[in-house]
Amino acid sequence: MPVSDFFPFIFMVSAAYLTTPAHGTDVFGTYWNCYCSQCASRRKVVHRLVDLFSQIPSRWIEELSEHRSEWLPLPMWGTLFVPKDSADIRNIEKLTKSIEDDDEESISFRDAGWQAVAATGIYAIEFDEELLLGIHGAGYNFYVQHWSKLYDALDYRWHESI
Numbered sequence: 001m002p003v004s005d006f007f008p009f010i011f012m013v014s015a016a017y018l019t020t021p022a023h024g025t026d027v028f029g030t031y032w033n034c035y036c037s038q039c040a041s042r043r044k045v046v047h048r049l050v051d052l053f054s055q056i057p058s059r060w061i062e063e064l065s066e067h068r069s070e071w072l073p074l075p076m077w078g079t080l081f082v083p084k085d086s087a088d089i090r091n092i093e094k095l096t097k098s099i100e101d102d103d104e105e106s107i108s109f110r111d112a113g114w115q116a117v118a119a120t121g122i123y124a125i126e127f128d129e130e131l132l133l134g135i136h137g138a139g140y141n142f143y144v145q146h147w148s149k150l151y152d153a154l155d156y157r158w159h160e161s162i
Contacts, residue, residue: 046148049156052088053081058134061127073108075123075134077142082130089131091154092117096124109136118153121146 034040058074065072074080083089096115099106114123114134123134135146 042148042151043143045156046143046151049088049151049154050081050143050147052085053083053133055079055081061132064128071112072125072127073105073112073114075109075114075136076138077135081133083133088154092124092131092133092150095120095153099123105136117150120149120153122150 056079058078058080061072061080062074083092095118097118099110099114099116109123112125114125116122117124117133121135121137123136125132125134135142137145
């Protein structure tokens with residue numbers, strides 16, 4: 001008896017599902033799972049960009065603002081990022097704009113001084129003469145959804161190109 005009689009679904013799978021996606025894309029339309037040398041290089045430099053930032057628990061900022069009797073809403077993710085390089089700081093500041101969403105939460109962030117960083121989903125605020133970056137989300141890949149978009153918005157070209 002042929003194998004197809006036992007497992008007919010195996011032979012019904014479209015050939016399109018078995019082909020390798022185009023360079024730089026995966027099923028999510030991102031380069032993140034492409035393993036060519038250019039995409040691997042790009043992933044590495046996005047990680048490098050984030051590694052250049054100091055990471056601090058948002059609880060520290062919360063305690064500091066409470067100590068000062070100030071109220072500062074903080075993004076959902078429990079870590080804030082502080083760019084250390086003055087060029088990164090200047091470039092990120094150039095990308096900031098008012099938070100455009102008009103839901104109650106976005107309004108509270110906007111009223112507290114948070115700004116959106118381009119179309120990256122990253123929020124920024126100056127606190128104690130430091131630029132803080134925060135992500136208001138959890139449970140997904142920040143490198144794909146936020147940090148790679150920041151790398152693109154900054155127009156950095158640290159990765160290999162073909």
